[in-house]
Amino acid sequence: MAARAHGAIRRWAVVGLLVATLLVLPSLVGALPADVGDAPAAELRTAALASADVGFSGYAVSAGGLALPVSDRLTDVADLFSDRTLMRVWWRGPTEHRVDVVTAAGETDVHRDPAGTWTWDFEAGTATRGVPASLALPTAPDLLPSSLGRRLLSEAHDDELSRTGARRIAGREAQGLRLVPSDAASSVGRVDLWLDPASGLPLQVEVYAEGAEHAALDTRFLDLDLGDPPSRVLAFTPPAEARVLTAPDTDDLIAQAEQRAPLVALPSQLAGLTRRTLDGVPPAVGVYGRGITLLAVAPVPPRVAGGLDTTLRASPDAVVDAQGVRVAAGPLGLMLVERPGRTAYVLTGTVSLDALAEAARRLPGVPT
Numbered sequence: 479m480a481a482r483a484h485g486a487i488r489r490w491a492v493v494g495l496l497v498a499t500l501l502v503l504p505s506l507v508g509a510l511p512a513d514v515g516d517a518p519a520a521e522l523r524t525a526a527l528a529s530a531d532v533g534f535s536g537y538a539v540s541a542g543g544l545a546l547p548v549s550d551r552l553t554d555v556a557d558l559f560s561d562r563t564l565m566r567v568w569w570r571g572p573t574e575h576r577v578d579v580v581t582a583a584g585e586t587d588v589h590r591d592p593a594g595t596w597t598w599d600f601e602a603g604t605a606t607r608g609v610p611a612s613l614a615l616p617t618a619p620d621l622l623p624s625s626l627g628r629r630l631l632s633e634a635h636d637d638e639l640s641r642t643g644a645r646r647i648a649g650r651e652a653q654g655l656r657l658v659p660s661d662a663a664s665s666v667g668r669v670d671l672w673l674d675p676a677s678g679l680p681l682q683v684e685v686y687a688e689g690a691e692h693a694a695l696d697t698r699f700l701d702l703d704l705g706d707p708p709s710r711v712l713a714f715t716p717p718a719e720a721r722v723l724t725a726p727d728t729d730d731l732i733a734q735a736e737q738r739a740p741l742v743a744l745p746s747q748l749a750g751l752t753r754r755t756l757d758g759v760p761p762a763v764g765v766y767g768r769g770i771t772l773l774a775v776a777p778v779p780p781r782v783a784g785g786l787d788t789t790l791r792a793s794p795d796a797v798v799d800a801q802g803v804r805v806a807a808g809p810l811g812l813m814l815v816e817r818p819g820r821t822a823y824v825l826t827g828t829v830s831l832d833a834l835a836e837a838a839r840r841l842p843g844v845p846t
């Protein structure tokens with residue numbers, strides 16, 4: 479039983495790795511304009527990217543509508559993108575903050591300091607220490623409107639941006655900004671953001687799939703106070719009665735996955751998207767695209783592909799053809815390309831199902 483469970487974790491770690499890859503792209507940094515009240519769209523973007531060190535405290539809520547087909551193995555990740563998540567936050571900067579996820583059953587607190595993170599599960603009485611990693615699965619702090627907004631704007635082109643109407647959020651009049659990706663492969667119709675004029679801080683982010691009327695992901699502040707919170711609120715020392723754990727070393731897990739990954743020369747371009755190099759992403763994983771339009775590809779051995787194939791085919795919306803099986807969850811697509819007895823491929827990203835199929839046809843060893 480233990481061996482089977484361990485094998486399942488390794489299989490689904492491949493999917494988790496690809497999802498995480500899409501969330502760790504570098505942000506660009508610009509100068510904060512003195513007044514962004516009537517600023518052009520490009521200046522609003524610059525203001526948002528410069529807001530990472532703006533201190534604040536308050537409450538935020540994220541509501542997702544992505545029914546990820548990996549929920550049985552990656553429950554925490556799936557819940558972030560499919561459920562309502564209430565967060566209490568104290569923020570002094572990217573490496574100094576605290577985010578508490580509040581539920582009816584209790585809360586889980588994430589304390590970030592320059593050396594890593596403490597995750598305190600009050601109900602379980604466990605304190606888990608993790609070290610910074612270049613690639614990690616998404617957690618609640620990644621879905622704060624401020625963090626997600628900067629991430630989605632980090633590689634946007636000026637011609638993809640436009641101004642939209644203002645909206646009152648957390649008691650503040652926020653300026654509207656719209657991002658419409660220009661890549662033909664993109665499955666994202668638009669991203670609507672609202673920014674605080676004084677600080678550039680993104681206060682709300684809505685992500686829409688192509689042609690959708692309702693947001694696939696909506697994250698916003700409910701209450702917000704600008705200013706650095708006291709350091710003592712962010713600090714954490716495990717209680718004497720706590721069970722102290724050490725989080726798995728993500729870099730070691732990636733190294734192990736890389737050693738097991740088949741050697742495949744992935745193309746320099748897929749579905750019209752150019753391959754890129756990112757810190758922490760092993761050479762066996764191909765990452766293509768920019769900004770909001772991203773595609774990640776990994777070769778996997780046949781034994782890893784079996785469980786994913788069963789799960790994807792069980793989806794009522796699965797598309798099964800000669801290329802493989804593919805499923806869309808809002809703007810996120812997931813595809814498995816199997817070749818009996820040979821290397822299989824897992825593809826995922828914010829691209830259309832047609833783009834996934836087009837990319838699959840260009841992978842080594844896949845019939846066109």
